[in-house]
Amino acid sequence: MMDKKLQNILDALDSRVDPVLLLKAVEQNSATIVITDSAGIITYVNAKFSEMTGYTKSEALGQNPRILKGDDGLTDYKEMWDTLLAGQRWRGDFHNKRKNGEFFWERAAISPILDQDGKITHFLAIKEDITERKKIEDALERSVAESVQMATTMEFLNAELKATQSQMLQREKMASIGQLAAGVAHEINNPIGFVASNLRSLDKYIKKLTGYLELSESKLKEQAPDLWQELKPERKKLKIDFLLEDCDDLVAESLDGAERVRKIVQNLKTFSRVDQAEEQLADLNECLESTIAIVWNEIKDKAQLEKNFAELPDFHCNPQELTQVFTNILINAVQAIEKDGLIKVRSWLEDDSIMISIQDNGSGIAEEHREKIFEPFFTTKPVGEGIGLGMSICYEIVKKHGGEILIASELGRGTTFTIRLPLESKGERDETTDQGDDDSGCNGHADNGRQRGVFFPEI
Numbered sequence: 177m178m179d180k181k182l183q184n185i186l187d188a189l190d191s192r193v194d195p196v197l198l199l200k201a202v203e204q205n206s207a208t209i210v211i212t213d214s215a216g217i218i219t220y221v222n223a224k225f226s227e228m229t230g231y232t233k234s235e236a237l238g239q240n241p242r243i244l245k246g247d248d249g250l251t252d253y254k255e256m257w258d259t260l261l262a263g264q265r266w267r268g269d270f271h272n273k274r275k276n277g278e279f280f281w282e283r284a285a286i287s288p289i290l291d292q293d294g295k296i297t298h299f300l301a302i303k304e305d306i307t308e309r310k311k312i313e314d315a316l317e318r319s320v321a322e323s324v325q326m327a328t329t330m331e332f333l334n335a336e337l338k339a340t341q342s343q344m345l346q347r348e349k350m351a352s353i354g355q356l357a358a359g360v361a362h363e364i365n366n367p368i369g370f371v372a373s374n375l376r377s378l379d380k381y382i383k384k385l386t387g388y389l390e391l392s393e394s395k396l397k398e399q400a401p402d403l404w405q406e407l408k409p410e411r412k413k414l415k416i417d418f419l420l421e422d423c424d425d426l427v428a429e430s431l432d433g434a435e436r437v438r439k440i441v442q443n444l445k446t447f448s449r450v451d452q453a454e455e456q457l458a459d460l461n462e463c464l465e466s467t468i469a470i471v472w473n474e475i476k477d478k479a480q481l482e483k484n485f486a487e488l489p490d491f492h493c494n495p496q497e498l499t500q501v502f503t504n505i506l507i508n509a510v511q512a513i514e515k516d517g518l519i520k521v522r523s524w525l526e527d528d529s530i531m532i533s534i535q536d537n538g539s540g541i542a543e544e545h546r547e548k549i550f551e552p553f554f555t556t557k558p559v560g561e562g563i564g565l566g567m568s569i570c571y572e573i574v575k576k577h578g579g580e581i582l583i584a585s586e587l588g589r590g591t592t593f594t595i596r597l598p599l600e601s602k603g604e605r606d607e608t609t610d611q612g613d614d615d616s617g618c619n620g621h622a623d624n625g626r627q628r629g630v631f632f633p634e635i
């Protein structure tokens with residue numbers, strides 16, 4: 177006697193469809209087919225199910241598909257039940273476990289089976305073994321991830337290579353500029369020395385000659401007035417009065433020029449590290465004070481100066497060089513101010529570093545110039561006012577002390593240079609040579625000076 181339900185189904189089917197064929201198609205399907213009742217109890221499994229899971233039909237019937245449940249967390253069961261109970265089809269993957277404990281992957285499509293009233297009576301699961309596909313997918317994913325990783329590494333290496341290359345180029349450039357500067361400094365030093373010395377002698381001689389001339393004239397006027405009168409037109413014609421006066425100016429101007437050349441040579445020497453000096457323990461606030469005293473003449477007519485110094489520990493450094501850094505930055509600040517300016521000089525301690533900032537409310541630095549200001553010979557100033565070595569010297573000295581210079585600048589509003597000098601600096605300071613000139617006004621306590629090599633800034 178045929179089950180009534182089955183009879184109903186058969187009645188619903190097209191009379192041309194052979195129900196036995198239909199059952200065979202399900203039973204022998206290459207996909208796993210599982211039917212459960214609405215409570216999730218297995219009521220049917222096909223042959224493929226047994227092949228896949230290792231459970232015989234009789235072992236499976238009456239069980240919950242949970243018997244296959246492998247590791248948790250990979251399938252969202254809540255979402256699955258929410259979808260199914262809402263009467264919709266759910267698709268997803270299961271990481272299931274065979275009877276013998278082996279794991280396998282299944283891709284499932286589960287649909288609720290509804291009665292005439294739309295009530296869920298069963299669930300039909302059609303599942304496909306995707307273990308191999310998963311393996312391939314995983315391998316593919318891994319190799320894609322590896323390729324991405326490799327590409328990123330290569331990109332990074334490429335960027336590093338480029339940076340190293342440009343650093344090397346920069347170093348080479350700096351080294352040749354340094355050599356050139358040293359050579360020029362050396363060549364100019366000698367002639368400018370005797371030019372200045374000769375000018376000073378000339379000044380003395382002219383003064384003596386003028387004195388002698390004046391004495392001769394007054395004697396002549398007294399004792400031979402006729403002769404004096406006779407010579408008067410000649411004196412006028414030769415413009416002797418103007419000549420004597422102008423001689424003084426010419427010599428003074430030439431001495432001034434020679435002094436400027438001497439300063440440039442000094443800068444070039446510092447830049448190329450020709451000088452030698454010793455490292456010392458120094459109070460940087462004192463260095464700042466003496467720097468301010470040195471440049472006070474330049475500051476006083478153009479700007480007010482505000483100082484705010486915190487107490488600082490003695491710093492192992494080359495104070496002469498640091499004085500030069502402060503001088504250069506202060507002079508730049510003054511030069512950036514037209515009038516009624518304000519310069520703030522501060523010092524403080526931060527994270528085991530001495531911090532010094534010099535702030536001005538001058539012209540500011542244009543964006544396109546900001547990167548260039550540490551380049552030797554970069555200047556925006558007119559000929560005679562700047563040669564563009566100041567900041568490159570600062571950079572080099574601060575770098576040698578293991579520190580850095582930070583710039584904050586706004587066009588038309590001003591610039592702040594902040595120097596960070598780590599109290600315990602490594603690397604650069606231990607390898608490079610310590611040098612500088614000896615006209616610093618700040619106190620230092622002599623320490624064992626160490627020889628350092630030539631260093632050029634990387635920009």
Ligand SMILES: Nc1ncnc2c1ncn2[C@@H]1O[C@H](COP(=O)(O)OP(=O)(O)O)[C@@H](O)[C@H]1O
Nearest residue numbers: 508509512540549555556562563564565566567
């Ligand atoms: N405080 C500042 N305000 C505005 N510009 C500055 C300041 N300091 C440096 N600069 C810019 O950096 C350039 C380079 O400075 P520096 O190396 O000292 O050379 P120089 O002073 O001889 O021009 C200057 O020409 C100027 O354009």
Ligand SMILES: [Mg+2]
Nearest residue numbers: 508562566567
């Ligand atoms: Mg300068």
